[in-house]
Amino acid sequence: MSQKLNVMNNLLKAEQAMQLVLCIMALYYQPISINWWLWLPLFLAPDLSMIGYLISARVGATCYNAVHHKATAGILIMAGVAGHFPVLLFTGLLLWAHSSFDRIMGYGLKFPDSFQHTHLGIIGKKTSNVKTGVVPAAH
DSSP states (O other), X not given: OOHHHHHHHHHHHHHXXXXXXXXXXXXXXXXXXXXXXXXXXXXXXXXGGGGGGGTOHHHHHHHHHHHHOHHHHHHHHHHXXXXXXXXXXXXXXXXXXXXXXXXXXXXXXXXXXXXXXXXXXXXXXXOTTOOOOOOOOOO
């Protein structure tokens, strides 16, 4: 990988890390009382959207992207603030934090042809069913 591409990837990961930290800070100050042991399961809960892949790659990508798109999180955050619904605000912040963490780890929004085909490149083992012609991005 070229040095310029590596610098850009690190810059984008730093941006996602800052969003993750901001969301965690905002979650800490929410008026919702959650037991400490629930934080990890709640943080990982958006990945349950991968269950759609049991039906097909297209359904899986649709479910995954609906939950992991930051616009979904943003809409929930705005609705929570505007309507004074702490649960919606909490859920939106949690989704935003989770999506930022996924981007840091190299997991992007999914294309409908394969779980491995993301907007950040190809993830995991290269398989013959991913027919994208995209060169995987190194993360």
